[in-house]
Amino acid sequence: MKLLLTYLKQYKGLIVLALVLAAINQCFSLMDPWILKHIVDDYATKAKDLTSDQFMKGIGLFLVERTFFSADTELSCSRSRSLYPFV
Numbered sequence: 001m002k003l004l005l006t007y008l009k010q011y012k013g014l015i016v017l018a019l020v021l022a023a024i025n026q027c028f029s030l031m032d033p034w035i036l037k038h039i040v041d042d043y044a045t046k047a048k049d050l051t052s053d054q055f056m057k058g059i060g061l062f063l064v065e066r067t068f069f070s071a072d073t074e075l076s077c078s079r080s081r082s083l084y085p086f087v
Contacts, residue, residue, distance in 0.1 A: 035066055 008015065043058050050058070
Protein backbone atom coordinates (compact mmCIF):
# COMPACT_ATOMS: atom_id res chain seq x y z
CA MET A 1 0.00 0.00 0.00
CA LYS A 2 2.85 2.38 0.80
CA LEU A 3 4.38 1.70 -2.58
CA LEU A 4 1.12 2.56 -4.32
CA LEU A 5 0.78 5.79 -2.33
CA THR A 6 4.28 6.85 -3.24
CA TYR A 7 3.47 6.40 -6.92
CA LEU A 8 0.17 8.26 -6.63
CA LYS A 9 1.59 11.15 -4.57
CA GLN A 10 2.68 13.05 -7.68
CA TYR A 11 -0.87 12.79 -9.09
CA LYS A 12 -2.62 13.94 -5.93
CA GLY A 13 -4.16 17.04 -7.54
CA LEU A 14 -5.48 15.10 -10.51
CA ILE A 15 -6.98 12.44 -8.28
CA VAL A 16 -8.80 15.06 -6.20
CA LEU A 17 -10.01 16.79 -9.38
CA ALA A 18 -11.27 13.48 -10.78
CA LEU A 19 -13.18 12.73 -7.57
CA VAL A 20 -14.75 16.21 -7.48
CA LEU A 21 -15.80 15.97 -11.12
CA ALA A 22 -17.23 12.50 -10.53
CA ALA A 23 -19.31 13.85 -7.63
CA ILE A 24 -20.58 16.75 -9.78
CA ASN A 25 -21.46 14.29 -12.54
CA GLN A 26 -23.48 12.18 -10.12
CA CYS A 27 -25.38 15.26 -8.91
CA PHE A 28 -26.36 16.16 -12.47
CA SER A 29 -27.33 12.55 -13.17
CA LEU A 30 -29.65 12.58 -10.17
CA MET A 31 -31.20 15.88 -11.30
CA ASP A 32 -32.27 14.56 -14.74
CA PRO A 33 -35.58 12.99 -13.65
CA TRP A 34 -36.40 16.03 -11.53
CA ILE A 35 -35.83 18.41 -14.45
CA LEU A 36 -37.93 16.23 -16.75
CA LYS A 37 -40.73 16.16 -14.15
CA HIS A 38 -40.89 19.95 -14.06
CA ILE A 39 -40.81 20.25 -17.85
CA VAL A 40 -43.68 17.81 -18.17
CA ASP A 41 -45.73 19.19 -15.27
CA ASP A 42 -45.21 22.89 -15.97
CA TYR A 43 -45.13 22.98 -19.77
CA ALA A 44 -46.09 19.78 -21.56
CA THR A 45 -49.42 19.45 -19.74
CA LYS A 46 -50.20 23.10 -20.54
CA ALA A 47 -49.10 22.96 -24.18
CA LYS A 48 -52.60 23.72 -25.47
CA ASP A 49 -52.69 26.96 -23.45
CA LEU A 50 -49.29 28.14 -24.72
CA THR A 51 -48.04 29.24 -28.11
CA SER A 52 -45.06 27.33 -29.44
CA ASP A 53 -42.86 30.36 -28.73
CA GLN A 54 -44.02 30.54 -25.11
CA PHE A 55 -43.57 26.79 -24.76
CA MET A 56 -39.98 26.82 -26.03
CA LYS A 57 -39.04 29.94 -24.04
CA GLY A 58 -40.46 28.43 -20.86
CA ILE A 59 -38.54 25.19 -21.24
CA GLY A 60 -35.35 27.03 -22.25
CA LEU A 61 -35.53 29.46 -19.33
CA PHE A 62 -36.26 26.63 -16.94
CA LEU A 63 -33.23 24.65 -18.11
CA VAL A 64 -30.94 27.69 -17.97
CA GLU A 65 -32.13 28.58 -14.49
CA ARG A 66 -31.70 25.01 -13.24
CA THR A 67 -28.25 24.79 -14.72
CA PHE A 68 -26.84 28.04 -13.37
CA PHE A 69 -29.03 29.17 -10.47
CA SER A 70 -30.03 26.08 -8.52
CA ALA A 71 -28.29 26.81 -5.21
CA ASP A 72 -31.51 26.88 -3.20
CA THR A 73 -33.81 24.40 -4.90
CA GLU A 74 -37.09 25.25 -3.18
CA LEU A 75 -36.62 29.00 -3.46
CA SER A 76 -35.54 28.69 -7.07
CA CYS A 77 -38.52 26.49 -7.90
CA SER A 78 -41.05 28.95 -6.47
CA ARG A 79 -39.24 31.84 -8.14
CA SER A 80 -39.35 30.19 -11.56
CA ARG A 81 -43.10 29.61 -11.33
CA SER A 82 -43.77 33.20 -10.30
CA LEU A 83 -41.44 34.77 -12.88
CA TYR A 84 -42.59 32.86 -15.93
CA PRO A 85 -45.61 30.64 -15.36
CA PHE A 86 -46.70 30.97 -19.02
CA VAL A 87 -43.67 32.59 -20.63
